[in-house]
Amino acid sequence: MRFRLAALKTLFACLVFSIALCSLAVSQDRASFEKRIAVKKLANGLTVIICERPEAPVFSFFTLVDAGSVQDPLGKTGLAHMFEHMAFKGTDTIGTRDYSGEKVALAKVEDAYAAYIAERDKAVGRDEAKLKALEQAWKDAIAAADKFSAPYNNEFGQIVESEGGAGMNAFTDYDETAYHYSFPVNRLELWAYLESSRFVHPVMRQFYKERNVVIEERRMRTDSSPPGRLFEQFLAEAFEAHPYHRPTIGWISDLNTFSATDAQNFFDTYYVPANMVVVVVGDFKAAEAMPVIEKYFSRIPARPLPDERTTTEPPQNSERRVVLHEQSQPLYVEGYHRPDFRSPDDQVYDALTDLMSDGRTSRLYRALVRDKQIASDAEGFTGLPGNKYPQLFAFLAVPLPGHTTKEMGDAIHAEIDRVKKEDISDDELKMIKTRARANLIRSLGSNEGLANALALYQARYGDWRELFGSVERIEKVTKADIRRVANATFTEGNRTVGVIEFAGAAEGAPQASSEIEEGTSAAKATVKADTHNRSAEALRHPKSVAAMSQEGSQGGGQ
C-alpha cells in the first residue's frame, strides 16, 4: 500500500538529510513505537490507539471510518461525502437552541421532501401545479426548521476554534472517510466529548442547504474542469463493474435526489464503532488518556458491522479509450488494473512507483521532461483511485506546447518496455529501498502524519505495525520481481487511456508555463481525495466554496 503519494513527493527534497537518519533499522523504529503505543478495543468495538509523544504540549487525532464512496448505495452516489459535511453541523446539544422542537421540524422537512420528490419523479401524470405547491411546502418546512439552528450555524467549528483547535479538516475518498485536527493537550477531554458526540448523535440539520454547497463543489471540480471531467470518464471506463467507476462527489441526479433520511441511514449503517479507528498522538500518558477517551467514545452504541462486499471487477481484455476535445491544456493518462493492497506484490508496485516517479532522478521525469523535453510533468503511480480494492497503476503526462498526447503515450510505453525487458540497476534498487525507509521515518515526524498512518494501517490490516511491515517487505523486492510484475500488468489489453486533446485555437489557449502548471495541479488534485480544509476562514464564510475547494485541492494528498 502506498502511503500518501503527495507527501512522499515533498519528502524527496529532504532526502539528502534523511539517508543518515534511516541507517536506523526499521525494526528498531517498530520497537521504539511499541513502547509508546497503547491500543484498546472498546466494548462497543471501536479501536483506540494512543501514541505518547512528549515533544510539545499538543496532540493531533485522526478518526477513520472504514467506509467511503464505494459504499454509496445505488442511486445515491455522493452520500458518504454528504454525510462528512453533516458531521460538522453539530449534535442534539451543539448547533441548536431547542432540539426537541427542531427534531419535530426536521421530520416535517423530510415528509415534505418525500412528497415533493414523489411527484417530481412520477414517470407519467405529473401535476405541475401540485409539484410547485409541494416544493413550496418543502421550502417552508426548511425555513421553519432553520429557526432552531440558524443563529448557531457552525457552532461545532466555533467551539473547536475558540478552544485552540487548529487545522480542522476532513476528507472522503473511495475507501474511507476521515476527520482530523489538533488541540492543546489540556483540551483532551473537551475533544473526546466533541469528537464522540458527533458520532453519538449527529443531526441532519440544514441538509438541503449543504447539499447545494456539494452541488457547487461538483460544478467547480468536475463539470467546469476538463481534467475533472476526464478523470470521471476515465474511471467510469476503466471500471465497468466495481464501484470505483462512480465519482466520490456523486452524479448530479443523485445529488438532486438523496435526502437527509438517506444520510442518516448511511451513518446508521457504516458509522459503526467496530468500523472506526480513533488515533491520538501527543504529549500525554496513555494510562491517563485512555480512560478519558473510553468514557466518551463508549457512548457510541454498538451496531453490527455492515456487509461491505461489492462486485469484483472482471478482467479487462482489450484496450479502452476516452478522448475529450477541450479548449484547455492537453493531458495524457493511462491505467492498468492491478490487485488490491493484500497482494503479495503490493510492495513491488510501490517500488515501480518510486522508480517511475520519485523525484527528478525518476525514469519518467528524466525521459519525458529532462531528455526529450516534450512534457512539463510525467509520473507513474499506484493506488488510483484507492487501494482497498483492485485498482489501477496509472501514468500521467502533461505535454509541452507543440507536443502531442500520442508522443506522451509513446514515450511512456518506451519506458515501460525498458522495465519489462531490462533489469533495473543495483543503484536504482538500492535507492528505492533507501527512499522507502526515509519516507516512512519522515512521514512519522509530525503528530498529524503519525496519527493518519497509524489509523490507516490499523483499519486496513487490523494492526498498525504493518506500517513497518510494508517497508520490511519492500526490502525483499528483487529486480526479477519488478520485471515479472511489469510484464504481467502493463499489457495493451489491460490498459485504459484517457486524453484531453486541444480542440482548436480559441482565445485563451494555454501556452504560458504557469497555465500548464495549473493544468498539472488540477489533474493531480482531481485524482486525489475529496478534501476539505475547514479553516477558521471557511467557517466564518461557510458559503465560500471557492476558498474551500482551493484549500481542499492543495491538501488533497491526504
Ligand SMILES: [Zn+2]
Ligand atoms: Zn465536500
